[in-house]
Amino acid sequence: MRVSLASIAAMLGLLYASSVYAQAAPDKRRSGFDTMSARVQAMQRDDLQNPGMLWVADGEVLWKKIFGISFSCAHCHNDAKQSMKGVAAKYPDWDPIEKRPVSLSQRINLCRTRHQLVQPLPPESVELLGLEAYVAHQSRGMPLTPSTAKELIEPRERGRLQYEQRIGQLNLSCAQCHDERAGKSLAGSTIPEGHVNGYPTYRLEWQGLGSLQRRLRNCLSGVRAEPPPFNSIEMVELELYLAQRSAGMKIETPAVRP
Amino acid sequence: MARTLIHAPTTARKGEVIEVRTLIAHPMETGYRAGSDGRTLPRDIIRRFSCRYNGELVFSADLYPAISANPYFAFHVVANASGSFSFTWEGDNGFAQTESAAITVA
């Protein structure tokens, strides 16, 4: 039996239509990238204009650096372009020795203290940010894929409760701005959805690269709440929830944001 | 030594106008900002950027505090001979750094 072109086309059309309808609802989440002006987007897209790439370049050098009398990251992890692919995508992750979730920068410092036998790098230091940016950059373009370790279920839930908890003198929760009012204006700036797919990020406001925790501290100060210390359990649990909230979004590290 | 990112084509045709892009890590502290103690942070900026092509000055810029941190410049040069570019940044507190990039012109 000869099948006509028209009937093949019709069948293909039906198949396509049914697959489209069978798919889950389209992802309505918008990365901070989508809400920026074209010029700032261009700044992020072009690796030669993206100021965050200066830190990535720093990290590349530090990756091979021998600290003190120990050895470099490259000694165990070889070429980061291979070994670190996809790693940042699952952080924060559960650390079985510390028995708590740890952020990527904590993990880098744990490698330093446990294996390289050197001092941890101070939070938000140029070196730590450089290494964190370099490692996370190797996952650029990959979707955020939070770790499925079962020990993370409860901490992540605590992070969600934090996200929805009103805090500070202004008595605002993260959810009130970033879930309920995303896209609206706050003092002339557009409220972003607050996704974490671009960290560490070059913020024009900072004129420098900073971690997610630095950004969270901005928000906490913004509502006149007291920010907890870097890498305290509350901060990492909040990071855990935020990573789940942004799960599936493509990593943009180093992102550029206003 | 501050981190730099330089894009200058490594090859070009004779007479081709090429684009050169440079980025250097530097806070460009304006001298107008107050620190957390309320005292004005002293100025610390790159004041001059220059590009030499086989020794000849082809582009230079005088920078002021209004140039953003991590200064970025994009400019053009006519590729006329093989050789090298030399980029120099000079500024406050004795800041001086030179980077170079080779180019082959056919």
Place this chain on the structure above:
Amino acid sequence: MTQGLIHALSRRQLVAAGVGVGLGVTWRPARALSDELAGALRKFTGDAPTKEGRVNFDIAPLVENGNTVPITITVQSPMSAADHVQAIAVFNEKNPQREVVACKLTPASGKAVVSTRIRLATTQQLVAVAKMSDGSCWTHTVDVVVTLAACIE
């Protein structure tokens, strides 16, 4: 935010901008330069005849963050030994100091197109000026609205 915009621009400019948007062209009558800005410009140009034109100052009319504003200045010029751009400078109205950047070019530049990133303290007027090898100076004046981040550190 709309109120701020109205305060930043005179009604004449708003109407002109509206007409311009309607025509698909950005055009507004150039506001007179402030004395200080005019003075800084004159220091650069000297006694040279200065006219608007030949220079295109490409900058977003509304910037999200005044800390890092990308700009590109393009000057129409053959960039030959006989006729080229010698210098390009940018001056501002309301930053703590008027100068932004001053670049020197040569015929070896090939094209008079320079890009960089600047800081703008607030909504203000900016001037890009090009000094030609024949001594003439050409300018392009722009108005930029600057919004700043809401939650500062």
